[in-house]
Amino acid sequence: MNRRQKRELNELLGDRVRWDVSMAEYSTFRAGGRAEALADVDTVECLQALVRWLRTNDVAWRIIGRGSNILVSEQGFAGVIVRLQDALAGVARGHEPDCTGPGPVTVRAGGGCSMARLLAWCTAHSLSGLEFLAGIPGSVGGGVRMNAGAWGQAMGERLQALQVLDGEGGLRRLEAAELRFSYRRLELDGQDPDRMIIVTAWFGLERGRQAEIVARCRGYLARRREKQPAGVGSAGSFFKNPAGDYAGRLIEAAGLKGLTRGDAMVSPRHANFIVNTGRATADDIAALMVEVQERVYRDSGIRLEPEVCIF
Ligand SMILES: Cc1cc2nc3c(=O)[nH]c(=O)nc-3n(C[C@H](O)[C@H](O)[C@H](O)COP(=O)(O)OP(=O)(O)OC[C@H]3O[C@@H](n4cnc5c(N)ncnc54)[C@H](O)[C@@H]3O)c2cc1C
Structure with missing residues (x-):
């Protein structure tokens, strides 16, 4: 500038x-x-x-x-x-007419609201449906854009509508029928997702028992702790799972667990996590990413695509 x-x-x-x-x-x-x-x-x-x-x-x-x-x-x-x-990071009950009826309860969250805050709010109000987000450290906007998910569920399934700001500064409301979610991706017809800001998201949730919601969240967190590296920098799963397989399985099969570039390492605990064990630079992480892609390709013929957004 x-x-x-x-x-x-x-x-x-x-x-x-x-x-x-x-x-x-x-x-x-x-x-x-x-x-x-x-x-x-x-x-x-x-x-x-x-x-x-x-x-x-x-x-x-x-x-x-x-x-x-x-x-x-x-x-x-x-x-x-x-x-x-x-004001763009809050959470509240939606104002849709059906929010007091027997159907789903609408919850409105700002794009900047953390998943943790959204989930805590839903739990406090005994609303069930987003427990699978427990332990995913993102925001509502980032989560919707990435269609974040775990344990066979993803955010797109719970969305009722979005308010988005386009690259020209125009605000639009998009209903669920207009949104296409796929694996770790939200697509909008004719719109570059990188030129679109998710300002507000409306989710449809069910009334539930608070103790059961808390127990489900704790269960998911415990399963995460068992599988994922802790106390190191990472962006979660680095690569997308290719159709019908798991990136982690392919990386492990290629013998790459523990591989390092500077302080960037393929986690010995979960092969699809690239972790920063100390002072890794973005160059270290990018070099390790390329090395993993090449060696997995040589080993399996499959080209892994990063899930992490690099810019
Ligand atoms: C330890 C760990 C565990 C994880 N586990 C999971 C998991 O189980 N499942 C899973 O799906 N992900 C997981 N992730 C990845 C990550 O948490 C999710 O992808 C999350 O949804 C990203 O949200 P964010 O706010 O951090 O987005 P960012 O990382 O800040 O951004 C990601 C993308 O979203 C875009 N974006 C961000 N905000 C907005 C907005 N308001 N409007 C439009 N676009 C936006 C950015 O431009 C970028 O393209 C994990 C990450 C870590 C570190």
Whole structure:
């Protein structure tokens, strides 16, 4: 960005914009290059004004949530990384007419709301259906975009509607019938998902017994603890499972558990986790990713695709 653009962005966002920010602090990998600017946005109006300004000025941008599925390359991101905060990170009962009837109860969550907060709120209100999210460290926006899921369930199945902001700054409500979810992916006809910000999501949940909801969440968390590495940086499963197989099985079969590049390592505990054991750089992680892809391809003929969003 040039000096005029920096001045205008400072005027637009005040102290909600920070410059030359290490993205290692905003990624669960604890690694990543620097972003030219990081903008925390707390109202729809501010978000619209920002997106319109970015478009007019042809400045690159990306939206992030909790950074639990991203890797910002070592050379950094020339542009603005946007996060949703405060009024765009809340959770409340939806205002749909059926929310007091016998059907599903609608819960409305802001794109910036953490999964943990959403799940805690649902549990406190004895609403069941999202327990499978227990232990997934993302936000509602990131989770919907990635169709995050576990234990045979995924977020898309619970969605009733979305409010999205497009790359021109226009707000739209999309009903469930207009959304196409597939494995770790939300698709919108004719719309680049990277140009679309999930502002609000409405979920349809069932009334349940609080003690049973808590027990299910604890059960899922315990299963996670058994299988996943703890106390190290990671972005969860690094590669998508190819059709009919598991990335972790293929990586293990190729003998790659424990393989390292700098401080980046293929977890000996779960082969589909690339972990940061200390001071791994984004370059270390990217080099390890390529090495795993090549060696799995040589071993099995299958080309693994990253699930992690790299920018
Ligand atoms: C320990 C660990 C365990 C995990 N386990 C699971 C698991 O079981 N299942 C699973 O599916 N995932 C899992 N993940 C991955 C990750 O938590 C999910 O993909 C999560 O949904 C990402 O949310 P986020 O807010 O962190 O998104 P980010 O990592 O910040 O972003 C991911 C993508 O979503 C986009 N995005 C973020 N916010 C928005 C928004 N408001 N609007 C539009 N796009 C947006 C970003 O541009 C990016 O493309 C795990 C990660 C970790 C670290």
